[in-house]
Amino acid sequence: MTTPPTVLVMDLGGVTCRWLPDRRLAALSALSGLPPATIDHQVFESGFDDAGERGRVALDEFTRTLASMLGLETGSPTDRALRHAWGQAFEPDPEVLRVIGEARARRALFTNNGPLLEAAMAASDDLAPVREAFDELVFSWHLGITKPEPEAFARAAERLGAAGGELVLVDDSEANVAAAAHAGWHAHRFTTVADLRTALADL
Incomplete structure (x- = not known):
């Protein structure tokens, strides 16, 4: 990343949390x-x-x-x-949360999930580390559209008050990463914690 983005945008299942x-x-x-x-x-x-x-x-x-x-x-x-x-479908990954916590950028969660998961996250002690790791939580149901639809990234950027070049998405889906890049975002496909730490070293 030659010009580091200023907003780190993390996916939930398969990235910030183990997907179960x-x-x-x-x-x-x-x-x-x-x-x-x-x-x-x-x-x-x-x-x-x-x-x-x-x-x-x-x-x-x-x-x-x-x-x-x-x-x-x-x-x-x-x-x-x-x-x-x-x-219960989500188990926080403490190593990923540690990397997120080290980032100096604004931190946002962007997940394809509905109102019940948002309510569950607000009420759950088990999911509190995820809730507390982010400055902002963006659920697809807020936007009326899901990743990897191009409009999802436009609406998420608007909700976060940032231009595409100011945002970096970390997601385990190739389709979501490709769509984010097409929308002008920085994008990184999550594979391992070590790789994530290297990718976000400038944030």
Whole structure:
């Protein structure tokens, strides 16, 4: 990077956190008694979660619909249980968080996730290190569009108040990295912590 960017933008699953979707399915299965494969089909393969990620379903509606899919009573206890279960897909990576903490740049999270994950992150002690590592959290549902759509990067840059050349995305998806670069961002594909530390040495 010849001109270091001023805003570090990190992906969540597979980068800042270990991505453990089976653990979330197991937690939802324990709540509902439904097989994980059934939940996977109803909630994820059906496009329901994708609608949440794209901002088409607000938190209350998303939670009520999810509870109904799982055969659960609606109400505060169920809401809390669903937030906890939803957050089980993410396990903070302490080594990555250490590298993020060493960066002098502004730090932002940019993730393809919906309102339930945002609520889970706000409520979870386990995810507190992630929440506290960033100056700003950008969820795709805020933007109404997901990575790697080009407009997602334009809207994220606007939300962060920065031009593309001021931003560097760290993501494990080749498609997201390519789209960010096409949008004028700096972009680095995450592979290892050591490689990340080298890539961000100037930040």
